[in-house]
Amino acid sequence: MTRFLSFFLIALIFVSGSFAQTLPTPTNLHVVASSNSGTLTGAYLTWQAATGNWRYRVYRSADDSAHFAALGTTSTKSYLDGTIVRGTRYYYYVKSYRDSIESGRSNIANILLPTLPPLPTPSNLTATLVISAYEFHPSVKLKWNGGRGWWRYKIFRSVNNPASFRVYGSTQDTTFVDNSVKADSTYRYYVRAWANDTTLSPQSNTVEVLVTLPYRPKGTIRGTVVDDSTSAPIRNVMISFFRNATCSNTQPVKTDSLGRYTAQLDTGRYIIRAAGPHGSTPGISMGYRPEYFDNCFEPSCATVVALGDSQVFTANFGLSRPTPPVYVTVSGVVTDTANVPLRNARVSVIRTVQEMNFLASLGITPGVGSEALTLEGLGHTRGVMWNGKTDSLGRYNARVIGNNRYIAVASKESFLPEYYNNKPSVELADIIVLGTRDTSGISFSLAIKPVPNNSIAGLVRDSLGVGVPSRVALIPARHNSIPARYVHTDSLGAYSITGVVEGKYFVFAMPFSGYGHAYYKAGAYGITRKADADTVSIVGNITGINIGVKPVTSSGLTLVRGIVRTNTSAAIPGVEVTAFNAEGDIVSIGTTDATGAYMLDAVEPGVIAVAASRYGYNDAQSSVTIEQNLYTMDNVNLTLVSDGVTSVISNVAPNSFALMQNYPNPFNPNTTIRFDIPFASKINVKIFNVLGQEVAQLVNDVVAAGQHQVVWNGTDGSGRSVASGIYFYRLNAASSADGSEFTSIKKMLLVK
Known part of the structure; x- marks a missing residue:
C-alpha cells in the first residue's frame, strides 16, 4: 500500500508541472442571443484566434465578473450556451488549451436577457365530441381563452386514468383537435402556456369527455383469394381492413379451405390487404407477397372501398408467389478459441430480426411450425430456415434460398453460442446477404462457457x-x-x-x-x-x-424509418426501437442494422413516441405526429449517448499516447476523460480513491488509433454512487504493434 501511495504522489507531482509553451490568446469575443423560430435557444459566443492544434475552453460567471467557472470546450471558434435563463447577466471569457496548458484569457463579454411578462393562464377550456357524418370517426375539439403571443400551449391528456396525464401535443392557437380518440374511453384534458420548454403557466381547468358512438349501420365485404399463376384457392390468408379515415385496422379474418372470406363491418371507407401464409415449404418459402385491393402492393395506391348500409361488396385477390427459388450454399468452419475444429457443433441459418418483425406486423406469427427448433447450447429458436451439424473438421454446408438476407448462429453444449460475425447476440449479428452464388467463410469461434457456480x-x-x-x-x-x-x-x-x-x-x-x-x-x-x-x-x-412483457398492437399502415447514431455520428447496430401511442401502448418494434437504420411497420396515425434502447447507451426518445393517410415517414432519427463505454472523437492517429485532464473538474456526477492512442492498443482505464483502492474499471478493451473519451458517472463497480472527494484515474496502454507500454495518472474532484 505504501508503494502504491508513493506512486500516486509521484504521479501527482509529475502531472502538476508543465513545460513552458505559448498558445494564442483568443480576441474579439462577442456574445448575442440565439433563437430558433422565435424561441430562445441560448447565448451564442464567437471569437478570433489563430488556427492550430489546440482547443478552446469557455468560462462563465453569473451576475458578476469575479466568479468564473469552466463551462465547456470546443474545437471551433464559436460556442452555444444553452443553459442561460432570463433576468440574469452572464459574463464570458475564452482560453486556448492543449493538454494541461492554457493561454491567457480573452476579453470579457456579457449578455442580459430581460425577463418576459408572465405567461397567460389558459381559462374556460371546453371539449366537444365531434363525430364525422360518413366515417363515424370520433374526435375531440378543445377550445380555451388565453390569446396568442410569443408563447405556445401544451395540451395534457389522460385516458381512463385521472391520475396519469401526458403531454399530447402543442399549438400556438387557442384550439386543438384530438383525432386519435377511441370509443368507450374517457379522455381528460388541461392546457398550459409554455416558453422554451422550461417555463410553464399554471394549468387551465380540466375537462372530461366520454367518447360514445351512435349506432353505425353495417355492410359486408367478401371475396376469394387465389394463386395468380394457378388460380388455386389459398387458405389461411390474413385479410385486414383499415378504416381510411384513421388507417387503423379492424379485426382481421382468414380465408377458408376454398380461399373464401367474409366480414361484417361498420359502414365507411376501407383499404383492404391480403397477406398470404409464410413457411419453409419449398416453392413458397418466403410466402406470397402481401397485396392491397385492387392489385396494388402499397397502401398509397390501394383502391378505397366505400361500404354502405346493408351493402355487400366483393373484393377478390390473386396473390403472386415469388419467382421460383434459387438455392445456394453457405459454408464455413466452427472452431474453439484455440482454432481447434469442433465436431457436431450446431449451425443454424435464421430469418433476420427485421423480417420477423415485418411478418408479425402483417398479423402473422412468424417462425413457428417447422421453423421452430430447440438448439443445444442456445434454446428455443424461431425462424430457422436451415440447421445442421459440423463434421469432424468442423465444417458445415447449408443449403438455403438465395436472393435473401439471413443471420447465422453456431452453438454447442458447454460453449457460449455465437452469431456471425463474432457477435454474442441476435440483434448485433451481421446480416448475410445472399445472391445467386454460393457463399463461404461464414465461420465461428466458440468460447467455453464460464464455470462460476452462480x-x-x-x-x-x-x-x-x-x-x-x-x-x-x-x-x-x-x-x-x-x-x-x-x-x-x-x-x-x-x-x-x-x-x-x-x-x-x-x-x-x-x-x-x-x-x-x-x-x-x-x-x-x-x-x-x-x-x-x-x-x-x-x-x-x-x-x-x-x-x-406487453403485446404489440400493430393496427396502422404507416412505415416509420430512421437512423440511430452516436453523438459523434457513428451508426449504432442492434438498437431496440419501439413506437408507443398516446396511451403508452406498444404499436410497433424494430431493430437497427449495421448501418444504424431501422423500420417500424404498421404504425397507426396520431402522436407517436419513438424510443431507442441499447446496452451501453442512455435511452433516447422522439415524438412525431403521423397524419391520417400518411403511409411513410422518413428521417425519424435518434441520437444515443454512451453511458460509460468509450466513444471516438477522431480517427486521426495522434503522434503519441496522452491522457487529458477530465472535464468538468470538479464535477457532479458525470465527467469525461479523454485520451490519445497513436496505434491499436489494449487499454485499461481505472478509478482509484485516495487510499489507492480500485473504485471502478471504465475500459478494458482493444481500441483503434485515435482520440477517445469515456464518461465516469460517479459510481463504483457495483453501480453505487461514491462519496465526494479526490479520486485518481489511470490509463494503462499496451501497443498491439510493438508491445510498448504507457501509463499516466491524473487527479479529479467529485463535489456533491
Whole structure:
C-alpha cells in the first residue's frame, strides 16, 4: 500500500508541472442571443484566434465578473450556451488549451436577457365530441381563452386514468383537435402556456369527455383469394381492413379451405390487404407477397372501398408467389478459441430480426411450425430456415434460398453460442446477404462457457401469466466489468443461465414476435427503459426473476424509418426501437442494422413516441405526429449517448499516447476523460480513491488509433454512487504493434 501511495504522489507531482509553451490568446469575443423560430435557444459566443492544434475552453460567471467557472470546450471558434435563463447577466471569457496548458484569457463579454411578462393562464377550456357524418370517426375539439403571443400551449391528456396525464401535443392557437380518440374511453384534458420548454403557466381547468358512438349501420365485404399463376384457392390468408379515415385496422379474418372470406363491418371507407401464409415449404418459402385491393402492393395506391348500409361488396385477390427459388450454399468452419475444429457443433441459418418483425406486423406469427427448433447450447429458436451439424473438421454446408438476407448462429453444449460475425447476440449479428452464388467463410469461434457456480432463472410472461418465447440478455450493471450473457427461453418462456460471474445485472427479454422488449422489474410489465428497471445481484442460484412483457398492437399502415447514431455520428447496430401511442401502448418494434437504420411497420396515425434502447447507451426518445393517410415517414432519427463505454472523437492517429485532464473538474456526477492512442492498443482505464483502492474499471478493451473519451458517472463497480472527494484515474496502454507500454495518472474532484 505504501508503494502504491508513493506512486500516486509521484504521479501527482509529475502531472502538476508543465513545460513552458505559448498558445494564442483568443480576441474579439462577442456574445448575442440565439433563437430558433422565435424561441430562445441560448447565448451564442464567437471569437478570433489563430488556427492550430489546440482547443478552446469557455468560462462563465453569473451576475458578476469575479466568479468564473469552466463551462465547456470546443474545437471551433464559436460556442452555444444553452443553459442561460432570463433576468440574469452572464459574463464570458475564452482560453486556448492543449493538454494541461492554457493561454491567457480573452476579453470579457456579457449578455442580459430581460425577463418576459408572465405567461397567460389558459381559462374556460371546453371539449366537444365531434363525430364525422360518413366515417363515424370520433374526435375531440378543445377550445380555451388565453390569446396568442410569443408563447405556445401544451395540451395534457389522460385516458381512463385521472391520475396519469401526458403531454399530447402543442399549438400556438387557442384550439386543438384530438383525432386519435377511441370509443368507450374517457379522455381528460388541461392546457398550459409554455416558453422554451422550461417555463410553464399554471394549468387551465380540466375537462372530461366520454367518447360514445351512435349506432353505425353495417355492410359486408367478401371475396376469394387465389394463386395468380394457378388460380388455386389459398387458405389461411390474413385479410385486414383499415378504416381510411384513421388507417387503423379492424379485426382481421382468414380465408377458408376454398380461399373464401367474409366480414361484417361498420359502414365507411376501407383499404383492404391480403397477406398470404409464410413457411419453409419449398416453392413458397418466403410466402406470397402481401397485396392491397385492387392489385396494388402499397397502401398509397390501394383502391378505397366505400361500404354502405346493408351493402355487400366483393373484393377478390390473386396473390403472386415469388419467382421460383434459387438455392445456394453457405459454408464455413466452427472452431474453439484455440482454432481447434469442433465436431457436431450446431449451425443454424435464421430469418433476420427485421423480417420477423415485418411478418408479425402483417398479423402473422412468424417462425413457428417447422421453423421452430430447440438448439443445444442456445434454446428455443424461431425462424430457422436451415440447421445442421459440423463434421469432424468442423465444417458445415447449408443449403438455403438465395436472393435473401439471413443471420447465422453456431452453438454447442458447454460453449457460449455465437452469431456471425463474432457477435454474442441476435440483434448485433451481421446480416448475410445472399445472391445467386454460393457463399463461404461464414465461420465461428466458440468460447467455453464460464464455470462460476452462480445462476439465474425465471420466466418471460405477459400480464395474463402466459409464457412468451424470447431471447434473454444478462447485462452487467457496470460496463466492461463482466461480459454480457445471452440465452433463449424454452417454448413456454422459461429461461436459465448458468456459469454466471458474481455481480449485479439487468435482465432483458426480447420476444421473438408479437411482444415488445422489456427489462426486469419486480411485478411490472413492459419496462422498456433501463432507467426504470431493477438490477439483480447474482450470488449463488437466483430464481423467480420473471420478466413482464406487453403485446404489440400493430393496427396502422404507416412505415416509420430512421437512423440511430452516436453523438459523434457513428451508426449504432442492434438498437431496440419501439413506437408507443398516446396511451403508452406498444404499436410497433424494430431493430437497427449495421448501418444504424431501422423500420417500424404498421404504425397507426396520431402522436407517436419513438424510443431507442441499447446496452451501453442512455435511452433516447422522439415524438412525431403521423397524419391520417400518411403511409411513410422518413428521417425519424435518434441520437444515443454512451453511458460509460468509450466513444471516438477522431480517427486521426495522434503522434503519441496522452491522457487529458477530465472535464468538468470538479464535477457532479458525470465527467469525461479523454485520451490519445497513436496505434491499436489494449487499454485499461481505472478509478482509484485516495487510499489507492480500485473504485471502478471504465475500459478494458482493444481500441483503434485515435482520440477517445469515456464518461465516469460517479459510481463504483457495483453501480453505487461514491462519496465526494479526490479520486485518481489511470490509463494503462499496451501497443498491439510493438508491445510498448504507457501509463499516466491524473487527479479529479467529485463535489456533491
